Amino acid sequence: MNKHLIKKYNVPGPRYTSYPTVPYWENDTFSLIRWKQSLKQRFLENSTEEGISLYIHLPFCESMCTFCGCNKRITKKHEVEVPYIKSVLKEWKLYRELFGQRPVIKELHIGGGTPTFFSPENLEFLIVGILRGSHIAEEYEFSFEGHPNNTTEEHLKVLFDLGFRRVSFGVQDYNETVQKAIRRIQPFENVERVTKLARKIGYTSIGHDLIFGLPFQTVDDVKHTIEKTRLLNPDRIAFYSYAHVPWIKGNGQRGFDEADLPKAHQKQEMYQNGKQLLEENHYSEIGMDHFALRTDSLYQAVDEKRLHRNFMGYTASKTQLMVGLGVSAIGDSWYGFAQNVKGVEEYRSLIDNNILPVFRGHILNEEDVIIRKHILNLMCKFSTQWSAEEGRFSELADVLIQLKEMESDGLLEIGSDHLKITTKGIPFVRNICMGFDLRLKRKRPEAQLFSMTI
Template sequence: MNFRQIEFDRELIERCQTNAPRYTSYPTADRFSLDFGVNQQLSQMKQVFTPEFNQAVSLYIHIPFCNTLCLYCGCNKIITNNRAKITEYLEYLAKEFALYHQLIGKKLPVIQLHFGGGSPSWLSISEVQQVMNLVREYFILENAEEIAMELDPRHVTDEFMSALYQEGFNRVSLGVQDFDPVVQKAVNRIQPLADTQRVLDQAAKLGFKSTSIDLIYGLPLQTLASYRQTMDIVINQLKPARIALFNYAHLPHIFMPQTRINEADLPSANEKLNILQMCVERLAEAGYVLIGMDHFARPDDELAIALSEQTLQRNFQGYSTFADTNMLAFGVSSIGFVGNSYYQSAKDLDSYYNFLNADQLPILRGLLLSPDDVLRREIIQQIMCQFELNYAAVAEKYQLDFANYFAAELAELPELAKIGLITLTPSGFQVSNKGRFLIRNVAKVFDRYLRANQDNRRYSKVI
C-alpha cells in the first residue's frame, strides 16, 4: 500500500457512518469489571514482575487538574485553582509509586513516560520536578526514548518549557481545537494564537524531537470557512510534526459539561463532512501522511516511519511506537496494562486516597484477558496499525483453523470488499487507502463483545 496516498471517499464515508470503539485497547475499557479488582491485579503483577524480569516498561501518570472547564472535554478532570489540592495529590502519588516499588522489588528501566490529564502543564515547575524526582527514585529513566507531556499553551511559559527539557522531556502535545474566537467562546476555551506559537517556537529552539497539535472538528459555531482559516494557520504557520484531527463526540448523557453546549449551534452532519474533507485535502497537499483514522504526521516523523515499516502500534495514548510493553499507570482513573490484564485506578479522588491510606494500590476494576481476547486483540491491532490481516500467520501462531474459528466474521468481509473498504486476497485482506478513515468499521467485525451486543451508542461516530 502507498501510505503517502490519501483518498477521501465522501460517498463511502456517508454510507458507512456508525458508532464504534477507537480500539486503544481490546477489550475496550467499558468491558472492565469491578469483579477484577486490586487482589486479582496484584496476582497478575506478581506473575509478570518476577525477580528475573528486567524488561523496559512504559509509565503513564495522570494529572487530573485544570484551571478552566472546556465544555467539549470528556476527560477525567478536576477544575481547581486551589494549589493545595495539587500538593495533596502529589503526596498520594508518592505513596502509589512506593507501593509499586514494594511490589516489583527493584528499579525497572523505562522506555516511554507520558503525562496526561486534565492539564499536566497546570503543575508548577517545582511540582514537575517533584514528580520527575519520584519517577527517578523508583525507575531508571536514562534510556527512555520518549518522555512526553500534554500541554495547555495558555499557562505554559518559556521557563516551564526549559524546565521540561532539562528534565528530559522530548515530546509535547498541545491542545488547540480551533483558533476561531467565536468557537473558543462557545466551548469556554479562549486561547490566543500567540500562546500556541510561543510554545511551539520554544520547543523548536530547545530541541524537542516532536510536537503534536490536537484539533477538533464539529464544535459549536464552526463553519467550513472559519475552520479553513484554522487549518491555514496550523499548516502554514505552526507546522507541527503530528496532527490529531478529532471528530467532536457530543455525548451529553455521558459527559455532563456538554449539556451546556447548545446543540442548535453544532454544525450539521453535511457541514462536518465538508470541514473534514477540506482538512484532509489541505493536509495531503502539505505532505502530511495519514497514519490512521484521524492522525497525521510529517513523513520524517517516527509515526510515519513506523507506519511504512509496519511497526506501528496502538495504546491508550493512540498511535505509538512503544505500545508493545507493560504499562504501569499512576494517578486517579489511569489505565494500565500488565501481562494479559488491564486495570484502572479509582475514578474519584476520595476513593483513590482511601485505597492509598489503606496501603493498597488504588485499583478499582480491570479485566483478565481470555485466550480469545488475546487472539482478537492481536487481530484488531494488526487491522488498526498494519491495515491488513494474514489469516495463515494468525492460524499458525495460535494453532487454530482460522476459517472455522472466524466463520461468522469472514462471512461479513465480502460486503466490506464490495463497498471498497478492503480488498480480499488469497491469504487475507488489505484495507484500502480510502478505508483507512473507516478502519474502526473493519476492526469491529472481530470484536466479540460487540457481536454479542450490538448496542454501540456508548461509542463515538467513526467520522
C-alpha cells in the same frame, strides 16, 4: 466519499484504545489479586529487556472546556498540587514493591486534565520522584500535554532537563465563535509563543491537537485552522473528530445545543478537506486521526513497523506493560486491564492505606488475545494477517463473511490469510474493527455508549 456510505456507516462505535473495550470488561471475574498477578507475570517475562510505559494522570483544570471528555477536577486552588503528587509517588512505590526490582522506564507520558496547571517546581518534584528507584531505557520517550495559555518557558525548560523531548499542545480551532462555544479562548499568538519556545529549547517532536465537528464549526474554519497551524510547522498533528458523549460526560458537554453541531456529511467534508491540506503540506496519515512529518518519530515507527496503540493513543514504541498512575488512569499488563478510581478523595484515601486504587478491570481470555491482535494491526497498520491455525477459528470465518459487504463497498480487501483496508476505507477503520469485535456482536448495548464513527 459519497453521502450513502457516510449515512450507512455513521453509527456509534469504540475508538479501540483497548480490546475488549471498557464497557465489555468482565468485572465480575476481575480482582485486585489477579491484576497484581498479571502485572508481575508480565514484568518478570520481558519488561527488563523491553521496558515499561508509565501514564500519569494530573486531573486539575482551572476552567471547564465543553469539548473535553477527560476525567478532570475544576479548581483554582493550587494547594492541591503537592498532596496529589505525594499520592501518585506513593502509588508508584506500591507498584515498584510489587515488581521486586527496579523497573526500566521506556515511555512516560503526563496527561490530564491540564498538566501545566501544576507549577514547574512541582512537576520537577513529581518526575524526580518517579525516576528515583527506576532505570531509564537506552532509547526512551518522555512526553507531556501542555495548555498554550499557561505553559511557561520554565515549564518547558524544567521538563526538557528531565529528559522530555515531545510535547503536544491542544489547539482545537482558531475561530472565536467556536472557541467561545467550547469555552476555550486561545489566541493563535499563545500557540505560536509556546511552539517557538519549545523548538528553541530543543524539543524534537512538537504536536498540535486539532478537532473537527465542533459546534458552529464550518469547513472554512477547519481550513483556516490548518493554514494557521502550517505556519508553525509542528512535527505531528492529531486531527480528531469531536466525540459528543454528554450522556457519559454530563454537563461538561452541554455548553451548546445539539443543533449547533455539524451534520455527519459536513464532518466528513471537514475531514476530507483537512486531510488534503495536511497532505499537501507534507503530513502523512499515521493510523487513525494522526498525521506526521517524515522526520517525526511517529512516521519512522510506521516505516519500521513499530507503531503501537494503547490508552495513551498512538506511540512510537511498543511496550507490553503499562502502569497508569493517578485518578482514572488505566494500566495494561498485556494479560489484563485495570482502571483507577475517578475521585481524588477516594484515590488518596486508598493510597494512604497502601491499597492500589483500582476499581474495575478485565483479564483477557484466549479469544480476547486473538481479536486484540487483529484490531491493533488494523488500527496501526490498516491491515492484518492470520495463521492457518487461527483461520480454523470458526468465529474468524464468520467475521470475514460479515465484512464482505464492506469489501463490496470498496473499504477493504480480503485475501486467503490477510485483510487490508483501502485508502477509501481509512475513514471507516473504526467500523472495520467493529466487524472483529465479538463482544460487541454478541451483546449490543441497550443505550448509546460510544461516539459516532464519522
